[in-house]
Amino acid sequence: xxxxxxxxxxxxxxxxxxxxxxxxxxxxxxxxxxxxxxxxxxxxxxxxxxxxxxxxxxxxxxxxxxxxxxxxxxxxxxxxxxxxxxxxxxxxxxxxxxxxxxxxxxxxxxxxxxxxxxxxxxxxxxxxxxxxxxxxxxxxxxxxxxxxxxxxxxxxxxxxxxxxxxxxxxxxxxxxxxxxxxxxxxxxxxxxxxxxxxxxxxxxxxxxxxxxxxxxxxxxxxxxxxxxxxxxxxxxxxxxxxxxxxxxxxxxxxxxxxxxxxxxxxxxxxxxxxxxxxxxxxxxxxxxxxxxxxxxxxxxxxxxxxxxxxxxxxxxxxxxxxxxxxxxxxxxxxxxxxxxxxxxxxxxxxxxxxxxxxxxxxxxxxxxxxxxxxxxxxx
Amino acid sequence: xxxxxxxxxxxxxxxxxxxxxxxxxxxxxxxxxxxxxxxxxxxxxxxxxxxxxxxxxxxxxxxxxxxxxxxxxxxxxxxxxxxxxxxxxxxxxxxxxxxxxxxxxxxxxxxxxxxxxxxxxxxxxxxxxxxxxxxxxxxxxxxxxxxxxxxxxxxxxxxxxxxxxxxxxxxxxxxxxxxxxxxxxxxxxxxxxxxxxxxxxxxxxxxxxxxxxxxxxxxxxxxxxxxxxxxxxxxxxxxxxxxxxxxxxxxxxxxxxxxxxxxxxxxxxxxxxxxxxxxxxxxxxxxxxxxxxxxxxxxxxxxxxxxxxxxxxxxxxxxxxxxxxxxxxxxxxxxxxxxxxxxxxxxxxxxxxxxxxxxxxxxxxxxxxxxxxxxxxxx
Numbered sequence: 001x002x003x004x005x006x007x008x009x010x011x012x013x014x015x016x017x018x019x020x021x022x023x024x025x026x027x028x029x030x031x032x033x034x035x036x037x038x039x040x041x042x043x044x045x046x047x048x049x050x051x052x053x054x055x056x057x058x059x060x061x062x063x064x065x066x067x068x069x070x071x072x073x074x075x076x077x078x079x080x081x082x083x084x085x086x087x088x089x090x091x092x093x094x095x096x097x098x099x100x101x102x103x104x105x106x107x108x109x110x111x112x113x114x115x116x117x118x119x120x121x122x123x124x125x126x127x128x129x130x131x132x133x134x135x136x137x138x139x140x141x142x143x144x145x146x147x148x149x150x151x152x153x154x155x156x157x158x159x160x161x162x163x164x165x166x167x168x169x170x171x172x173x174x175x176x177x178x179x180x181x182x183x184x185x186x187x188x189x190x191x192x193x194x195x196x197x198x199x200x201x202x203x204x205x206x207x208x209x210x211x212x213x214x215x216x217x218x219x220x221x222x223x224x225x226x227x228x229x230x231x232x233x234x235x236x237x238x239x240x241x242x243x244x245x246x247x248x249x250x251x252x253x254x255x256x257x258x259x260x261x262x263x264x265x266x267x268x269x270x271x272x273x274x275x276x277x278x279x280x281x282x283x284x285x286x287x288x289x290x291x292x293x294x295x296x297x298x299x300x301x302x303x304x305x306x307x308x309x310x311x312x313x314x315x316x317x318x319x320x321x322x323x324x325x326x327x328x329x330x331x332x333x334x335x336x337x338x339x340x341x342x343x344x345x346x347x348x349x350x351x352x353x354x355x356x357x358x359x360x361x362x363x364x365x366x367x368x369x370x371x372x373x374x375x376x377x378x379x
Numbered sequence: 380x381x382x383x384x385x386x387x388x389x390x391x392x393x394x395x396x397x398x399x400x401x402x403x404x405x406x407x408x409x410x411x412x413x414x415x416x417x418x419x420x421x422x423x424x425x426x427x428x429x430x431x432x433x434x435x436x437x438x439x440x441x442x443x444x445x446x447x448x449x450x451x452x453x454x455x456x457x458x459x460x461x462x463x464x465x466x467x468x469x470x471x472x473x474x475x476x477x478x479x480x481x482x483x484x485x486x487x488x489x490x491x492x493x494x495x496x497x498x499x500x501x502x503x504x505x506x507x508x509x510x511x512x513x514x515x516x517x518x519x520x521x522x523x524x525x526x527x528x529x530x531x532x533x534x535x536x537x538x539x540x541x542x543x544x545x546x547x548x549x550x551x552x553x554x555x556x557x558x559x560x561x562x563x564x565x566x567x568x569x570x571x572x573x574x575x576x577x578x579x580x581x582x583x584x585x586x587x588x589x590x591x592x593x594x595x596x597x598x599x600x601x602x603x604x605x606x607x608x609x610x611x612x613x614x615x616x617x618x619x620x621x622x623x624x625x626x627x628x629x630x631x632x633x634x635x636x637x638x639x640x641x642x643x644x645x646x647x648x649x650x651x652x653x654x655x656x657x658x659x660x661x662x663x664x665x666x667x668x669x670x671x672x673x674x675x676x677x678x679x680x681x682x683x684x685x686x687x688x689x690x691x692x693x694x695x696x697x698x699x700x701x702x703x704x705x706x707x708x709x710x711x712x713x714x715x716x717x718x719x720x721x722x723x724x725x726x727x728x729x730x731x732x733x734x735x736x737x738x739x740x741x742x743x744x745x746x747x748x749x750x751x752x753x754x755x756x757x758x
Contacts, residue, residue: 005423012416013432019409020440024454026405028447030398037391044384053392061399068407074464075403078457080754085453204666208746214756218664243663253664256656261672263711268643270726271707273733275700277635284622285597285632287583292748293640293675296668298741301734305727309720319716321654326708328650332642333701341688347649348684354652355680362677365755367587369671372751375459376744377593 027082034086038093045096048087049213049239077368087213087239095237097126099230102148103174104128108162109154113207114179118151121212121238137166144170149231152178152186156310160189168193175228177201182254182314183220183247191222198222199231200247203240213239220247251315258311259318260325265297266308272297288370406461413465417472424475427466428592428618456747466592466618474616476505478609481527482553483507487541488533492586493558497530500591500617516545523549528610531557531565535689539568547572554607556580561633561693562599562626570601577601578610579626582619592618599626630694637690638697639704644676645687651676667749 001009041048061079062072105122109115110131119129132143134154144150150170154162159180167190170176176194179201180186187200200220209215217240219232232242272279283291300308312318335343352359380388420427440458441451484501488494489510498508511522513533523529529549533541538559546569549555555573558580559565566579579599588594596619598611611621651658662670679687691697714722731738 001423001425005419005425008419009416012412012419013436016409016412016416017436017439019405019412020458021443023402023405023409023457024440024443024447024449026398026402027444027449027453027457030395030402031449033391033395033398037388037395040384040387040391044380046380046384057392057396060396061403064400064403065406068403070403070406070410071464071467074406074460077460078402078406079399081453081456081460084750084754085450088450204664206666206668209753210750214753216663216666245664249660250664253660256651256654257661257664257666257669261669263715264643264647264708266727266730267704267708267711269730269734270711271704272635273730274707275635275703279734279737281628281632282636284595285583285624285629285636287585287595287636289585289675290636290640292745295741295745295748296672296675298734298738299745301727301731302738302742305724305731308727309723312715312723313718313720319712322712322715324654325646325650326705326712328653329643329646329705329708332646332649333698333705336642336691336701337698339692341692344688344691345684348645348680348687351645351648351652352680352684355648355658355677358658359677359681362674363681365752366671366674366678368755369674369748369751371463371589372748373744374588374593375463376747 030082031086031089034083035089035093038086038090042093042096045098045237047236047239048090048095054083084211084213087211090211090213090239091120091124095121095125095234098234098237099127099148102127102230103146104130105149105151106130106132106143106147108132108150108152108167109134112153114203115151115153117207117209118153118179122234125234125237140166141169144174147171147174149175149177149228152176152180152190155306156180156182156314159186163189163193170194170196172196173227175199175231176222177228177231179203181258181311183218183245183250187220187222187247197224197227199225199228202250211239215240216243217241218243218245218250220245220250252317255315255318255321259315260321262300262308263312263318263322264325265300266312268297269301288373289366292370292373409461410465410468413462414468414472417465417469421472421475424477424616426615426618427469427474433462463590463592466590469590469592469618470499470503474500474504474613477613477616478506478527481506481609482525483509484528484530485509485511485522485526487511487529487531487546488513491532493582494530494532496586496588497532497558501613504613504616519545520548523553526550526553528554528556528607531555531559531569534685535559535561535693538565542568542572549573549575551575552606554578554610555601556607556610558582560637560690562597562624562629566599566601566626576603576606578604578607581629590618594619595622596620597622597624597629599624599629631696634694634697634700638694639700641679641687642691642697642701643704644679645691647676648680667752668745671749671752 038048058076058079061075065072065075105127107115107119107129110119111133122129130143132140150167167176173196175197176190177199178186181202183200183202190198199222202218204216204218217235219242236242417427437455437458440454444451444454484506486494486498486508489498490512501508509522511519529546546555552575554576555569556578557565560581562579562581569577578601581597583595583597596614598621615621
């Protein structure tokens with residue numbers, strides 16, 4: 001670069017720095033205004049996530065952007081990122097308390113990650129929450145006395161035992177709820193152990209989400225829905241969406257959605273390890289899509305093996321689903337080994353047809369993802 | 380909501396709308412300034428992607444944000460998104476031409492998606508590009524006459540045949556290059572067919588990337604590197620990073636990175652189809668992580684089956700890698716069926732150890748991804 005070029009670039013970069021300063025001030029102002037919206041909603045007990053308002057606001061901005069020759073997707077992406085930030089900040093003001101005459105809440109397994117998250121959310125909403133961990137059973141009766149709700153969030157493998165052994169003498173009006181990622185057995189067991197209101201919940205997210213906005217909580221009704229409706233309303237105020245489900249249907253879906261998927265990722269990591277692949281080399285040769293897929297496998301192994309063992313070993317039916325996948329894999333490999341390219345293409349087209357409109361939709365979605373992966377590159 | 384709440388929210392939303400107007404104006408201003416930077420760089424022939432400038436700029440903004448009690452990650456994410464937009468816009472001003480006395484370029488397979496992308500980039504950089512498609516062989520000699528470079532981008536299965544049959548009488552000084560996703564055979568074949576400069580390239584991205592900024596292009600040197608150095612410089616000006624590789628090592632990595640991975644996604648889709656899973660239901664029960672994984676599988680089936688057949692059937696060695704995965708899957712299933720939870724946990728820990736620092740790094744990366752997936756939800 002010659003001196004003129006360097007000087008020109010320097011001058012422009014100073015101007016850009018100036019724009020970025022203004023940008024920061026504007027962000028501060030917007031975050032403050034949205035925090036005020038949060039406070040008003042908090043006082044009125046309105047859910048923090050308003051899909052329609054969000055959609056209409058984004059549509060307006062996209063229009064305005066287009067008139068200024070700015071890509072509508074750019075402003076949408078920036079505003080979505082800003083909204084996420086505002087949802088995270090909602091926690092600072094707390095949430096409206098829906099039920100005032102509940103008595104206290106006992107979280108069984110309150111020291112676990114999910115237990116801590118729900119304890120935090122309930123506390124931020126004004127409830128009195130007590131934790132009961134596995135060494136606390138001697139003081140269980142004292143804790144349960146006067147409790148308005150007992151929320152069970154212990155490892156899957158002990159959930160039913162804990163319910164059967166320890167939760168049979170709750171006050172009649174006390175709500176018994178659980179957060180287990182399977183639902184048929186825990187809900188049945190709760191219904192047997194307790195005569196009062198029973199509800200099964202499955203929060204469809206990890207404990208590391210910063211906010212519950214837009215997350216999903218599956219609800220399996222047990223008994224006396226009117227007694228725990230406030231809890232569903234409370235969860236909606238946190239920003240999550242309630243999805244009702246039959247326990248059997250839910251559990252069947254989880255075999256595919258959780259057990260089979262996690263198992264495949266586990267085997268994929270095991271396979272890389274056995275091939276003794278060099279991760280560095282793989283990353284160097286990685287397109288954004290492979291980098292993302294590798295990250296999705298690698299993230300598994302940064303987490304608690306017991307948690308994944310729980311999920312994978314939880315349902316007998318998962319083994320069948322996993323075995324089916326193995327059979328399909330074997331068939332497909334035979335097709336590959338026979339060099340039958342036409343059969344591959346025909347099968348590909350058949351599956352594509354089955355995916356229908358979801359295939360292009362997923363392509364569209366994942367393209368945005370892959371662009372974000374690329375944005376994050378630093379060298 | 381009572382009237383007071385509604386009025387309060389209305390007032391705040393008007394203020395937010397006002398901030399968003401200012402935001403749009405600021406974005407317009409920043410895009411214009413960065414376009415000016417692009418024009419200066421264009422004139423000087425400086426690559427559009429400057430990692431160090433980017434890193435130091437982001438570090439400064441993060442500091443400033445922190446002082447204003449704004450999350451540093453927020454401003455970083457917004458600026459990265461803005462930079463992506465600016466890279467996309469670089470195309471509008473074109474790129475500095477590195478080599479002026481080349482003669483014209485012939486793209487063999489110029490009607491294909493990747494051929495079109497390279498034709499566009501070369502044209503934007505001032506080169507004269509002619510396309511030669513599979514029905515054009517009768518005018519090949521006329522096209523090759525005076526050509527400075529012939530770039531081959533035809534399906535893998537015919538690449539070597541096309542080179543052997545049609546590319547043996549190029550001018551001696553003409554560069555012969557290819558864009559095939561395997562490298563050993565094409566480079567060897569080019570070296571046999573042509574006496575002049577030869578280079579193998581593998582662009583590690585799909586043809587739907589909007590910009591080459593931060594993308595990777597693998598280079599396998601063939602012969603007379605000094606004659607095609609300008610091409611590597613030209614690609615760097617487009618913003619891509621050049622990674623040199625031995626063809627054999629590259630191809631081996633591709634068995635894992637492309638063939639095995641695409642094959643697994645293919646089987647996963649086939650499996651969903653055979654189980655006749657309801658995608659709607661699965662999505663309803665999906666955490667962000669599963670939604671992303673489903674999208675990564677589904678996107679495959681929105682694309683050309685021939686392309687994936689090409690990649691999967693290209694290398695004999697891929698079958699071994701795929702067969703190894705099947706073996707590992709079978710062993711892991713046996714462990715699951717025997718109910719040996721301890722063995723699962725032990726194996727999990729062993730793989731986690733092998734991943735080492737990459738596991739938490741991948742977890743960190745994918746968390747950002749998953750948050751973006753959640754941001755995109757609309758209901």
